[in-house]
Amino acid sequence: MSVRMEGKKTLVVGGGQPASLHVGIGRAISETFAREGAEVCVVDRVLERAGETAQEITAAGGRAHAIAADVGDPESCARLVNEAHALMGRIDAMVNNVATEEGDNDPLTLEVDGWQRVMDVNLRAMWLTCRAVLPIMQEQRSGTIVNTSSVGSKTTGGSMFAYGISKAGVDAMTQKLAVVFAPWGIRCNSVLPAWVATQHSMDGLMQAGFASSEEEIFEMGRRANPLGRMGTAWDVANAVLFLSSDESCHTTGVNFPVDGGTTSVIGGYQRPKNAPQPH
Ligand SMILES: NC(=O)c1ccc[n+]([C@@H]2O[C@H](COP(=O)([O-])OP(=O)(O)OC[C@H]3O[C@@H](n4cnc5c(N)ncnc54)[C@H](O)[C@@H]3O)[C@@H](O)[C@H]2O)c1
Known part of the structure:
Protein backbone atom coordinates (compact mmCIF):
# COMPACT_ATOMS: atom_id res chain seq x y z
CA MET A 1 0.00 0.00 0.00
CA SER A 2 1.41 3.43 -0.87
CA VAL A 3 1.28 6.09 1.84
CA ARG A 4 2.39 9.31 0.25
CA MET A 5 0.51 11.43 2.84
CA GLU A 6 1.21 9.25 5.92
CA GLY A 7 0.56 11.19 9.13
CA LYS A 8 -0.48 14.38 7.33
CA LYS A 9 -3.42 16.41 8.63
CA THR A 10 -5.34 17.81 5.68
CA LEU A 11 -8.21 20.17 5.02
CA VAL A 12 -10.24 20.05 1.79
CA VAL A 13 -12.59 23.02 1.37
CA GLY A 14 -15.36 22.06 -1.09
CA GLY A 15 -15.00 18.29 -0.75
CA GLY A 16 -18.55 17.32 0.00
CA GLN A 17 -20.14 16.27 -3.25
CA PRO A 18 -22.77 13.57 -2.84
CA ALA A 19 -21.98 10.25 -4.48
CA SER A 20 -22.98 10.52 -8.12
CA LEU A 21 -22.12 8.94 -11.43
CA HIS A 22 -19.35 11.49 -12.05
CA VAL A 23 -17.39 12.17 -8.86
CA GLY A 24 -16.54 15.80 -8.00
CA ILE A 25 -12.96 17.07 -7.75
CA GLY A 26 -13.05 17.87 -4.01
CA ARG A 27 -14.42 14.46 -3.12
CA ALA A 28 -11.78 12.76 -5.27
CA ILE A 29 -9.03 14.81 -3.56
CA SER A 30 -10.38 13.94 -0.08
CA GLU A 31 -10.56 10.21 -0.87
CA THR A 32 -7.11 10.24 -2.50
CA PHE A 33 -5.52 11.95 0.52
CA ALA A 34 -7.16 9.42 2.87
CA ARG A 35 -6.10 6.46 0.73
CA GLU A 36 -2.51 7.76 0.98
CA GLY A 37 -2.61 7.86 4.78
CA ALA A 38 -3.82 11.40 5.58
CA GLU A 39 -6.46 12.46 8.10
CA VAL A 40 -8.96 14.65 6.26
CA CYS A 41 -11.30 17.46 7.33
CA VAL A 42 -13.93 17.74 4.61
CA VAL A 43 -15.68 21.12 4.40
CA ASP A 44 -18.82 21.93 2.48
CA ARG A 45 -21.68 24.41 2.59
CA VAL A 46 -24.03 21.54 3.39
CA LEU A 47 -23.04 19.34 6.35
CA GLU A 48 -24.67 16.20 4.91
CA ARG A 49 -22.54 16.53 1.76
CA ALA A 50 -19.31 16.83 3.74
CA GLY A 51 -20.58 13.96 5.90
CA GLU A 52 -21.04 11.68 2.88
CA THR A 53 -17.40 12.07 1.83
CA ALA A 54 -16.19 11.67 5.42
CA GLN A 55 -18.29 8.52 5.87
CA GLU A 56 -16.94 7.02 2.66
CA ILE A 57 -13.41 7.58 4.01
CA THR A 58 -14.10 6.13 7.45
CA ALA A 59 -15.93 3.14 5.94
CA ALA A 60 -12.72 2.42 3.99
CA GLY A 61 -10.68 2.51 7.23
CA GLY A 62 -9.47 6.13 7.03
CA ARG A 63 -9.83 9.10 9.41
CA ALA A 64 -12.12 11.98 8.42
CA HIS A 65 -14.25 14.77 9.86
CA ALA A 66 -17.06 16.84 8.34
CA ILE A 67 -17.39 20.60 8.79
CA ALA A 68 -20.17 22.84 7.45
CA ALA A 69 -19.21 26.32 6.26
CA ASP A 70 -20.36 28.70 3.54
CA VAL A 71 -17.17 30.32 2.23
CA GLY A 72 -19.21 33.21 0.83
CA ASP A 73 -19.38 34.38 4.44
CA PRO A 74 -15.99 35.91 5.46
CA GLU A 75 -16.23 34.83 9.10
CA SER A 76 -16.91 31.21 8.15
CA CYS A 77 -13.58 31.08 6.29
CA ALA A 78 -11.59 31.67 9.49
CA ARG A 79 -13.92 29.48 11.55
CA LEU A 80 -13.55 26.43 9.30
CA VAL A 81 -9.76 26.63 9.53
CA ASN A 82 -9.85 27.01 13.32
CA GLU A 83 -12.28 24.08 13.66
CA ALA A 84 -10.08 21.86 11.48
CA HIS A 85 -7.02 22.88 13.51
CA ALA A 86 -8.80 22.11 16.80
CA LEU A 87 -9.88 18.68 15.48
CA MET A 88 -6.50 17.59 14.09
CA GLY A 89 -3.92 19.59 16.10
CA ARG A 90 -2.11 20.83 12.97
CA ILE A 91 -2.77 21.46 9.28
CA ASP A 92 -0.15 20.12 6.88
CA ALA A 93 -2.07 20.57 3.65
CA MET A 94 -5.03 22.74 2.72
CA VAL A 95 -6.88 22.55 -0.60
CA ASN A 96 -9.22 25.36 -1.66
CA ASN A 97 -11.62 23.83 -4.17
CA VAL A 98 -14.87 25.83 -3.98
CA ALA A 99 -16.07 27.85 -6.96
CA THR A 100 -19.32 29.13 -8.37
CA GLU A 101 -20.41 30.50 -11.73
CA GLU A 102 -23.86 31.46 -10.45
CA GLY A 103 -24.84 34.90 -11.72
CA ASP A 104 -21.94 35.04 -14.20
CA ASN A 105 -22.48 36.22 -17.75
CA ASP A 106 -20.76 37.88 -20.72
CA PRO A 107 -19.07 41.26 -20.07
CA LEU A 108 -22.02 43.39 -21.26
CA THR A 109 -24.82 41.41 -19.61
CA LEU A 110 -23.15 40.61 -16.28
CA GLU A 111 -24.76 42.40 -13.30
CA VAL A 112 -22.72 43.93 -10.46
CA ASP A 113 -24.23 41.47 -7.95
CA GLY A 114 -23.23 38.51 -10.13
CA TRP A 115 -19.67 39.80 -10.45
CA GLN A 116 -19.48 40.31 -6.68
CA ARG A 117 -20.86 36.86 -5.80
CA VAL A 118 -18.37 35.11 -8.10
CA MET A 119 -15.43 37.15 -6.76
CA ASP A 120 -16.46 36.60 -3.14
CA VAL A 121 -16.86 32.81 -3.40
CA ASN A 122 -14.04 32.07 -5.85
CA LEU A 123 -11.33 34.54 -4.85
CA ARG A 124 -12.00 36.37 -1.57
CA ALA A 125 -12.80 33.09 0.20
CA MET A 126 -9.47 31.55 -0.88
CA TRP A 127 -7.59 34.59 0.42
CA LEU A 128 -9.48 34.38 3.74
CA THR A 129 -8.89 30.65 4.32
CA CYS A 130 -5.20 31.25 3.44
CA ARG A 131 -5.09 34.22 5.83
CA ALA A 132 -6.40 31.95 8.60
CA VAL A 133 -4.16 28.94 7.90
CA LEU A 134 -0.87 30.72 7.16
CA PRO A 135 -0.09 31.71 10.80
CA ILE A 136 -0.68 28.06 11.79
CA MET A 137 1.71 26.89 9.06
CA GLN A 138 4.25 29.59 10.01
CA GLU A 139 4.21 28.26 13.57
CA GLN A 140 4.70 24.70 12.22
CA ARG A 141 7.42 25.93 9.81
CA SER A 142 5.77 23.81 7.11
CA GLY A 143 2.59 23.41 5.11
CA THR A 144 1.17 23.24 1.60
CA ILE A 145 -1.73 25.03 -0.02
CA VAL A 146 -3.23 24.01 -3.35
CA ASN A 147 -5.87 26.26 -4.89
CA THR A 148 -8.17 24.91 -7.61
CA SER A 149 -8.06 27.35 -10.50
CA SER A 150 -9.11 26.60 -14.11
CA VAL A 151 -7.80 26.91 -17.65
CA GLY A 152 -10.45 29.65 -17.74
CA SER A 153 -7.86 31.80 -15.92
CA LYS A 154 -5.73 31.82 -19.08
CA THR A 155 -8.21 31.31 -21.91
CA THR A 156 -11.46 32.91 -23.04
CA GLY A 157 -14.66 31.26 -24.17
CA GLY A 158 -18.37 31.16 -23.39
CA SER A 159 -20.07 33.55 -21.03
CA MET A 160 -18.08 32.95 -17.84
CA PHE A 161 -16.42 36.37 -17.71
CA ALA A 162 -16.22 36.91 -13.93
CA TYR A 163 -15.34 33.24 -13.33
CA GLY A 164 -12.25 33.43 -15.58
CA ILE A 165 -11.09 36.67 -13.98
CA SER A 166 -11.62 35.27 -10.48
CA LYS A 167 -9.49 32.24 -11.40
CA ALA A 168 -6.76 34.50 -12.85
CA GLY A 169 -6.80 36.17 -9.42
CA VAL A 170 -6.44 32.75 -7.78
CA ASP A 171 -3.31 32.05 -9.86
CA ALA A 172 -1.82 35.47 -9.07
CA MET A 173 -2.59 35.14 -5.35
CA THR A 174 -1.07 31.65 -5.33
CA GLN A 175 2.24 32.97 -6.71
CA LYS A 176 2.34 35.92 -4.34
CA LEU A 177 1.69 33.75 -1.26
CA ALA A 178 4.28 31.23 -2.48
CA VAL A 179 7.00 33.89 -2.53
CA VAL A 180 6.05 35.64 0.71
CA PHE A 181 5.73 32.47 2.82
CA ALA A 182 8.50 30.29 1.33
CA PRO A 183 10.94 31.23 4.17
CA TRP A 184 8.63 29.42 6.63
CA GLY A 185 8.71 26.23 4.52
CA ILE A 186 5.20 26.86 3.20
CA ARG A 187 4.45 26.01 -0.44
CA CYS A 188 1.52 27.29 -2.48
CA ASN A 189 0.50 26.07 -5.94
CA SER A 190 -2.64 26.06 -8.07
CA VAL A 191 -4.07 23.43 -10.42
CA LEU A 192 -5.82 24.36 -13.66
CA PRO A 193 -8.30 21.70 -14.78
CA ALA A 194 -10.19 21.81 -18.09
CA TRP A 195 -13.31 19.92 -19.14
CA VAL A 196 -13.52 17.55 -16.19
CA GLY A 231 -10.43 14.84 -17.67
CA THR A 232 -11.71 13.04 -14.59
CA ALA A 233 -11.74 14.25 -10.99
CA TRP A 234 -9.11 11.57 -10.28
CA ASP A 235 -6.73 13.17 -12.81
CA VAL A 236 -6.96 16.44 -10.86
CA ALA A 237 -6.74 14.68 -7.48
CA ASN A 238 -3.50 12.97 -8.50
CA ALA A 239 -1.93 16.34 -9.39
CA VAL A 240 -3.11 17.81 -6.07
CA LEU A 241 -1.69 14.76 -4.27
CA PHE A 242 1.74 15.37 -5.81
CA LEU A 243 1.65 19.11 -4.99
CA SER A 244 0.55 18.41 -1.39
CA SER A 245 3.03 15.61 -0.70
CA ASP A 246 6.74 15.87 0.12
CA GLU A 247 7.50 14.62 -3.41
CA SER A 248 7.02 18.20 -4.66
CA CYS A 249 9.11 19.73 -1.84
CA HIS A 250 11.02 22.02 -4.23
CA THR A 251 7.94 23.19 -6.17
CA THR A 252 6.12 26.38 -5.26
CA GLY A 253 4.35 29.23 -7.05
CA VAL A 254 3.32 26.97 -9.94
CA ASN A 255 0.03 27.23 -11.88
CA PHE A 256 -0.18 23.56 -12.90
CA PRO A 257 -2.47 22.67 -15.83
CA VAL A 258 -4.32 19.32 -15.72
CA ASP A 259 -5.91 19.88 -19.09
CA GLY A 260 -4.96 17.26 -21.69
CA GLY A 261 -2.73 19.83 -23.39
CA THR A 262 -5.44 22.53 -23.77
CA THR A 263 -3.27 25.49 -22.71
CA SER A 264 -0.45 24.46 -25.07
CA VAL A 265 -2.64 24.97 -28.13
CA ILE A 266 -2.87 28.27 -30.01
CA GLY A 267 -6.26 28.75 -31.68
CA GLY A 268 -8.81 25.94 -32.02
CA TYR A 269 -7.28 22.51 -31.61
CA GLN A 270 -6.78 20.77 -34.98
CA ARG A 271 -6.24 17.05 -34.70
CA PRO A 272 -3.52 15.98 -37.18
CA LYS A 273 -5.05 14.16 -40.18
CA ASN A 274 -2.82 11.12 -39.59
CA ALA A 275 -3.57 10.92 -35.82
CA PRO A 276 -5.35 7.80 -34.54
CA GLN A 277 -8.99 8.20 -33.45
CA PRO A 278 -9.45 9.30 -29.81
CA HIS A 279 -10.52 6.47 -27.45
N1 LIG B 1 -15.41 20.38 -13.62
C1 LIG B 1 -14.67 21.08 -14.46
O1 LIG B 1 -14.72 20.89 -15.69
C2 LIG B 1 -13.73 22.12 -13.94
C3 LIG B 1 -12.87 22.76 -14.84
C4 LIG B 1 -12.01 23.74 -14.36
C5 LIG B 1 -11.99 24.05 -13.02
N2 LIG B 1 -12.83 23.42 -12.16
C6 LIG B 1 -12.79 23.81 -10.75
O2 LIG B 1 -12.76 22.67 -9.93
C7 LIG B 1 -13.42 22.91 -8.69
C8 LIG B 1 -14.45 21.84 -8.40
O3 LIG B 1 -15.29 21.67 -9.50
P1 LIG B 1 -16.38 20.49 -9.61
O4 LIG B 1 -16.72 20.37 -11.04
O5 LIG B 1 -15.93 19.29 -8.84
O6 LIG B 1 -17.63 21.22 -8.92
P2 LIG B 1 -18.50 20.95 -7.62
O7 LIG B 1 -19.59 21.97 -7.63
O8 LIG B 1 -18.91 19.53 -7.56
O9 LIG B 1 -17.49 21.27 -6.44
C9 LIG B 1 -17.55 22.42 -5.66
C10 LIG B 1 -17.80 22.03 -4.22
O10 LIG B 1 -17.87 23.22 -3.43
C11 LIG B 1 -19.06 23.21 -2.65
N3 LIG B 1 -19.51 24.60 -2.48
C12 LIG B 1 -20.11 25.39 -3.41
N4 LIG B 1 -20.33 26.62 -2.90
C13 LIG B 1 -19.87 26.60 -1.63
C14 LIG B 1 -19.80 27.57 -0.59
N5 LIG B 1 -20.27 28.81 -0.77
N6 LIG B 1 -19.23 27.22 0.59
C15 LIG B 1 -18.74 25.95 0.78
N7 LIG B 1 -18.79 24.99 -0.17
C16 LIG B 1 -19.34 25.31 -1.36
C17 LIG B 1 -20.05 22.37 -3.43
O11 LIG B 1 -21.05 21.82 -2.59
C18 LIG B 1 -19.14 21.30 -4.02
O12 LIG B 1 -18.94 20.26 -3.08
C19 LIG B 1 -13.99 24.33 -8.81
O13 LIG B 1 -13.09 25.24 -8.21
C20 LIG B 1 -14.03 24.57 -10.30
O14 LIG B 1 -13.95 25.94 -10.64
C21 LIG B 1 -13.70 22.47 -12.59
Whole structure:
Protein backbone atom coordinates (compact mmCIF):
# COMPACT_ATOMS: atom_id res chain seq x y z
CA MET A 1 0.00 0.00 0.00
CA SER A 2 1.41 3.43 -0.87
CA VAL A 3 1.28 6.09 1.84
CA ARG A 4 2.39 9.31 0.25
CA MET A 5 0.51 11.43 2.84
CA GLU A 6 1.21 9.25 5.92
CA GLY A 7 0.56 11.19 9.13
CA LYS A 8 -0.48 14.38 7.33
CA LYS A 9 -3.42 16.41 8.63
CA THR A 10 -5.34 17.81 5.68
CA LEU A 11 -8.21 20.17 5.02
CA VAL A 12 -10.24 20.05 1.79
CA VAL A 13 -12.59 23.02 1.37
CA GLY A 14 -15.36 22.06 -1.09
CA GLY A 15 -15.00 18.29 -0.75
CA GLY A 16 -18.55 17.32 0.00
CA GLN A 17 -20.14 16.27 -3.25
CA PRO A 18 -22.77 13.57 -2.84
CA ALA A 19 -21.98 10.25 -4.48
CA SER A 20 -22.98 10.52 -8.12
CA LEU A 21 -22.12 8.94 -11.43
CA HIS A 22 -19.35 11.49 -12.05
CA VAL A 23 -17.39 12.17 -8.86
CA GLY A 24 -16.54 15.80 -8.00
CA ILE A 25 -12.96 17.07 -7.75
CA GLY A 26 -13.05 17.87 -4.01
CA ARG A 27 -14.42 14.46 -3.12
CA ALA A 28 -11.78 12.76 -5.27
CA ILE A 29 -9.03 14.81 -3.56
CA SER A 30 -10.38 13.94 -0.08
CA GLU A 31 -10.56 10.21 -0.87
CA THR A 32 -7.11 10.24 -2.50
CA PHE A 33 -5.52 11.95 0.52
CA ALA A 34 -7.16 9.42 2.87
CA ARG A 35 -6.10 6.46 0.73
CA GLU A 36 -2.51 7.76 0.98
CA GLY A 37 -2.61 7.86 4.78
CA ALA A 38 -3.82 11.40 5.58
CA GLU A 39 -6.46 12.46 8.10
CA VAL A 40 -8.96 14.65 6.26
CA CYS A 41 -11.30 17.46 7.33
CA VAL A 42 -13.93 17.74 4.61
CA VAL A 43 -15.68 21.12 4.40
CA ASP A 44 -18.82 21.93 2.48
CA ARG A 45 -21.68 24.41 2.59
CA VAL A 46 -24.03 21.54 3.39
CA LEU A 47 -23.04 19.34 6.35
CA GLU A 48 -24.67 16.20 4.91
CA ARG A 49 -22.54 16.53 1.76
CA ALA A 50 -19.31 16.83 3.74
CA GLY A 51 -20.58 13.96 5.90
CA GLU A 52 -21.04 11.68 2.88
CA THR A 53 -17.40 12.07 1.83
CA ALA A 54 -16.19 11.67 5.42
CA GLN A 55 -18.29 8.52 5.87
CA GLU A 56 -16.94 7.02 2.66
CA ILE A 57 -13.41 7.58 4.01
CA THR A 58 -14.10 6.13 7.45
CA ALA A 59 -15.93 3.14 5.94
CA ALA A 60 -12.72 2.42 3.99
CA GLY A 61 -10.68 2.51 7.23
CA GLY A 62 -9.47 6.13 7.03
CA ARG A 63 -9.83 9.10 9.41
CA ALA A 64 -12.12 11.98 8.42
CA HIS A 65 -14.25 14.77 9.86
CA ALA A 66 -17.06 16.84 8.34
CA ILE A 67 -17.39 20.60 8.79
CA ALA A 68 -20.17 22.84 7.45
CA ALA A 69 -19.21 26.32 6.26
CA ASP A 70 -20.36 28.70 3.54
CA VAL A 71 -17.17 30.32 2.23
CA GLY A 72 -19.21 33.21 0.83
CA ASP A 73 -19.38 34.38 4.44
CA PRO A 74 -15.99 35.91 5.46
CA GLU A 75 -16.23 34.83 9.10
CA SER A 76 -16.91 31.21 8.15
CA CYS A 77 -13.58 31.08 6.29
CA ALA A 78 -11.59 31.67 9.49
CA ARG A 79 -13.92 29.48 11.55
CA LEU A 80 -13.55 26.43 9.30
CA VAL A 81 -9.76 26.63 9.53
CA ASN A 82 -9.85 27.01 13.32
CA GLU A 83 -12.28 24.08 13.66
CA ALA A 84 -10.08 21.86 11.48
CA HIS A 85 -7.02 22.88 13.51
CA ALA A 86 -8.80 22.11 16.80
CA LEU A 87 -9.88 18.68 15.48
CA MET A 88 -6.50 17.59 14.09
CA GLY A 89 -3.92 19.59 16.10
CA ARG A 90 -2.11 20.83 12.97
CA ILE A 91 -2.77 21.46 9.28
CA ASP A 92 -0.15 20.12 6.88
CA ALA A 93 -2.07 20.57 3.65
CA MET A 94 -5.03 22.74 2.72
CA VAL A 95 -6.88 22.55 -0.60
CA ASN A 96 -9.22 25.36 -1.66
CA ASN A 97 -11.62 23.83 -4.17
CA VAL A 98 -14.87 25.83 -3.98
CA ALA A 99 -16.07 27.85 -6.96
CA THR A 100 -19.32 29.13 -8.37
CA GLU A 101 -20.41 30.50 -11.73
CA GLU A 102 -23.86 31.46 -10.45
CA GLY A 103 -24.84 34.90 -11.72
CA ASP A 104 -21.94 35.04 -14.20
CA ASN A 105 -22.48 36.22 -17.75
CA ASP A 106 -20.76 37.88 -20.72
CA PRO A 107 -19.07 41.26 -20.07
CA LEU A 108 -22.02 43.39 -21.26
CA THR A 109 -24.82 41.41 -19.61
CA LEU A 110 -23.15 40.61 -16.28
CA GLU A 111 -24.76 42.40 -13.30
CA VAL A 112 -22.72 43.93 -10.46
CA ASP A 113 -24.23 41.47 -7.95
CA GLY A 114 -23.23 38.51 -10.13
CA TRP A 115 -19.67 39.80 -10.45
CA GLN A 116 -19.48 40.31 -6.68
CA ARG A 117 -20.86 36.86 -5.80
CA VAL A 118 -18.37 35.11 -8.10
CA MET A 119 -15.43 37.15 -6.76
CA ASP A 120 -16.46 36.60 -3.14
CA VAL A 121 -16.86 32.81 -3.40
CA ASN A 122 -14.04 32.07 -5.85
CA LEU A 123 -11.33 34.54 -4.85
CA ARG A 124 -12.00 36.37 -1.57
CA ALA A 125 -12.80 33.09 0.20
CA MET A 126 -9.47 31.55 -0.88
CA TRP A 127 -7.59 34.59 0.42
CA LEU A 128 -9.48 34.38 3.74
CA THR A 129 -8.89 30.65 4.32
CA CYS A 130 -5.20 31.25 3.44
CA ARG A 131 -5.09 34.22 5.83
CA ALA A 132 -6.40 31.95 8.60
CA VAL A 133 -4.16 28.94 7.90
CA LEU A 134 -0.87 30.72 7.16
CA PRO A 135 -0.09 31.71 10.80
CA ILE A 136 -0.68 28.06 11.79
CA MET A 137 1.71 26.89 9.06
CA GLN A 138 4.25 29.59 10.01
CA GLU A 139 4.21 28.26 13.57
CA GLN A 140 4.70 24.70 12.22
CA ARG A 141 7.42 25.93 9.81
CA SER A 142 5.77 23.81 7.11
CA GLY A 143 2.59 23.41 5.11
CA THR A 144 1.17 23.24 1.60
CA ILE A 145 -1.73 25.03 -0.02
CA VAL A 146 -3.23 24.01 -3.35
CA ASN A 147 -5.87 26.26 -4.89
CA THR A 148 -8.17 24.91 -7.61
CA SER A 149 -8.06 27.35 -10.50
CA SER A 150 -9.11 26.60 -14.11
CA VAL A 151 -7.80 26.91 -17.65
CA GLY A 152 -10.45 29.65 -17.74
CA SER A 153 -7.86 31.80 -15.92
CA LYS A 154 -5.73 31.82 -19.08
CA THR A 155 -8.21 31.31 -21.91
CA THR A 156 -11.46 32.91 -23.04
CA GLY A 157 -14.66 31.26 -24.17
CA GLY A 158 -18.37 31.16 -23.39
CA SER A 159 -20.07 33.55 -21.03
CA MET A 160 -18.08 32.95 -17.84
CA PHE A 161 -16.42 36.37 -17.71
CA ALA A 162 -16.22 36.91 -13.93
CA TYR A 163 -15.34 33.24 -13.33
CA GLY A 164 -12.25 33.43 -15.58
CA ILE A 165 -11.09 36.67 -13.98
CA SER A 166 -11.62 35.27 -10.48
CA LYS A 167 -9.49 32.24 -11.40
CA ALA A 168 -6.76 34.50 -12.85
CA GLY A 169 -6.80 36.17 -9.42
CA VAL A 170 -6.44 32.75 -7.78
CA ASP A 171 -3.31 32.05 -9.86
CA ALA A 172 -1.82 35.47 -9.07
CA MET A 173 -2.59 35.14 -5.35
CA THR A 174 -1.07 31.65 -5.33
CA GLN A 175 2.24 32.97 -6.71
CA LYS A 176 2.34 35.92 -4.34
CA LEU A 177 1.69 33.75 -1.26
CA ALA A 178 4.28 31.23 -2.48
CA VAL A 179 7.00 33.89 -2.53
CA VAL A 180 6.05 35.64 0.71
CA PHE A 181 5.73 32.47 2.82
CA ALA A 182 8.50 30.29 1.33
CA PRO A 183 10.94 31.23 4.17
CA TRP A 184 8.63 29.42 6.63
CA GLY A 185 8.71 26.23 4.52
CA ILE A 186 5.20 26.86 3.20
CA ARG A 187 4.45 26.01 -0.44
CA CYS A 188 1.52 27.29 -2.48
CA ASN A 189 0.50 26.07 -5.94
CA SER A 190 -2.64 26.06 -8.07
CA VAL A 191 -4.07 23.43 -10.42
CA LEU A 192 -5.82 24.36 -13.66
CA PRO A 193 -8.30 21.70 -14.78
CA ALA A 194 -10.19 21.81 -18.09
CA TRP A 195 -13.31 19.92 -19.14
CA VAL A 196 -13.52 17.55 -16.19
CA ALA A 197 -16.42 15.10 -16.23
CA THR A 198 -17.88 15.94 -12.81
CA GLN A 199 -21.62 15.87 -12.17
CA HIS A 200 -21.56 19.65 -11.73
CA SER A 201 -19.93 20.28 -15.11
CA MET A 202 -22.01 17.67 -16.99
CA ASP A 203 -25.26 19.15 -15.61
CA GLY A 204 -24.02 22.71 -16.26
CA LEU A 205 -23.09 22.03 -19.89
CA MET A 206 -26.47 20.46 -20.59
CA GLN A 207 -28.42 23.21 -18.80
CA ALA A 208 -26.49 25.85 -20.78
CA GLY A 209 -27.51 24.10 -24.01
CA PHE A 210 -23.96 23.12 -25.08
CA ALA A 211 -25.04 19.51 -25.46
CA SER A 212 -28.19 17.44 -25.16
CA SER A 213 -26.62 14.24 -23.83
CA GLU A 214 -23.62 13.10 -21.83
CA GLU A 215 -22.37 11.16 -24.85
CA GLU A 216 -22.35 14.41 -26.84
CA ILE A 217 -20.27 16.07 -24.07
CA PHE A 218 -17.75 13.20 -24.08
CA GLU A 219 -17.55 13.47 -27.87
CA MET A 220 -16.84 17.22 -27.62
CA GLY A 221 -14.25 16.41 -24.95
CA ARG A 222 -12.54 13.90 -27.26
CA ARG A 223 -12.04 16.68 -29.82
CA ALA A 224 -11.22 19.49 -27.37
CA ASN A 225 -7.61 18.70 -26.49
CA PRO A 226 -4.53 16.89 -27.81
CA LEU A 227 -4.82 13.94 -25.39
CA GLY A 228 -8.26 13.25 -26.83
CA ARG A 229 -10.49 12.83 -23.79
CA MET A 230 -12.22 14.77 -21.00
CA GLY A 231 -10.43 14.84 -17.67
CA THR A 232 -11.71 13.04 -14.59
CA ALA A 233 -11.74 14.25 -10.99
CA TRP A 234 -9.11 11.57 -10.28
CA ASP A 235 -6.73 13.17 -12.81
CA VAL A 236 -6.96 16.44 -10.86
CA ALA A 237 -6.74 14.68 -7.48
CA ASN A 238 -3.50 12.97 -8.50
CA ALA A 239 -1.93 16.34 -9.39
CA VAL A 240 -3.11 17.81 -6.07
CA LEU A 241 -1.69 14.76 -4.27
CA PHE A 242 1.74 15.37 -5.81
CA LEU A 243 1.65 19.11 -4.99
CA SER A 244 0.55 18.41 -1.39
CA SER A 245 3.03 15.61 -0.70
CA ASP A 246 6.74 15.87 0.12
CA GLU A 247 7.50 14.62 -3.41
CA SER A 248 7.02 18.20 -4.66
CA CYS A 249 9.11 19.73 -1.84
CA HIS A 250 11.02 22.02 -4.23
CA THR A 251 7.94 23.19 -6.17
CA THR A 252 6.12 26.38 -5.26
CA GLY A 253 4.35 29.23 -7.05
CA VAL A 254 3.32 26.97 -9.94
CA ASN A 255 0.03 27.23 -11.88
CA PHE A 256 -0.18 23.56 -12.90
CA PRO A 257 -2.47 22.67 -15.83
CA VAL A 258 -4.32 19.32 -15.72
CA ASP A 259 -5.91 19.88 -19.09
CA GLY A 260 -4.96 17.26 -21.69
CA GLY A 261 -2.73 19.83 -23.39
CA THR A 262 -5.44 22.53 -23.77
CA THR A 263 -3.27 25.49 -22.71
CA SER A 264 -0.45 24.46 -25.07
CA VAL A 265 -2.64 24.97 -28.13
CA ILE A 266 -2.87 28.27 -30.01
CA GLY A 267 -6.26 28.75 -31.68
CA GLY A 268 -8.81 25.94 -32.02
CA TYR A 269 -7.28 22.51 -31.61
CA GLN A 270 -6.78 20.77 -34.98
CA ARG A 271 -6.24 17.05 -34.70
CA PRO A 272 -3.52 15.98 -37.18
CA LYS A 273 -5.05 14.16 -40.18
CA ASN A 274 -2.82 11.12 -39.59
CA ALA A 275 -3.57 10.92 -35.82
CA PRO A 276 -5.35 7.80 -34.54
CA GLN A 277 -8.99 8.20 -33.45
CA PRO A 278 -9.45 9.30 -29.81
CA HIS A 279 -10.52 6.47 -27.45
N1 LIG B 1 -15.41 20.38 -13.62
C1 LIG B 1 -14.67 21.08 -14.46
O1 LIG B 1 -14.72 20.89 -15.69
C2 LIG B 1 -13.73 22.12 -13.94
C3 LIG B 1 -12.87 22.76 -14.84
C4 LIG B 1 -12.01 23.74 -14.36
C5 LIG B 1 -11.99 24.05 -13.02
N2 LIG B 1 -12.83 23.42 -12.16
C6 LIG B 1 -12.79 23.81 -10.75
O2 LIG B 1 -12.76 22.67 -9.93
C7 LIG B 1 -13.42 22.91 -8.69
C8 LIG B 1 -14.45 21.84 -8.40
O3 LIG B 1 -15.29 21.67 -9.50
P1 LIG B 1 -16.38 20.49 -9.61
O4 LIG B 1 -16.72 20.37 -11.04
O5 LIG B 1 -15.93 19.29 -8.84
O6 LIG B 1 -17.63 21.22 -8.92
P2 LIG B 1 -18.50 20.95 -7.62
O7 LIG B 1 -19.59 21.97 -7.63
O8 LIG B 1 -18.91 19.53 -7.56
O9 LIG B 1 -17.49 21.27 -6.44
C9 LIG B 1 -17.55 22.42 -5.66
C10 LIG B 1 -17.80 22.03 -4.22
O10 LIG B 1 -17.87 23.22 -3.43
C11 LIG B 1 -19.06 23.21 -2.65
N3 LIG B 1 -19.51 24.60 -2.48
C12 LIG B 1 -20.11 25.39 -3.41
N4 LIG B 1 -20.33 26.62 -2.90
C13 LIG B 1 -19.87 26.60 -1.63
C14 LIG B 1 -19.80 27.57 -0.59
N5 LIG B 1 -20.27 28.81 -0.77
N6 LIG B 1 -19.23 27.22 0.59
C15 LIG B 1 -18.74 25.95 0.78
N7 LIG B 1 -18.79 24.99 -0.17
C16 LIG B 1 -19.34 25.31 -1.36
C17 LIG B 1 -20.05 22.37 -3.43
O11 LIG B 1 -21.05 21.82 -2.59
C18 LIG B 1 -19.14 21.30 -4.02
O12 LIG B 1 -18.94 20.26 -3.08
C19 LIG B 1 -13.99 24.33 -8.81
O13 LIG B 1 -13.09 25.24 -8.21
C20 LIG B 1 -14.03 24.57 -10.30
O14 LIG B 1 -13.95 25.94 -10.64
C21 LIG B 1 -13.70 22.47 -12.59
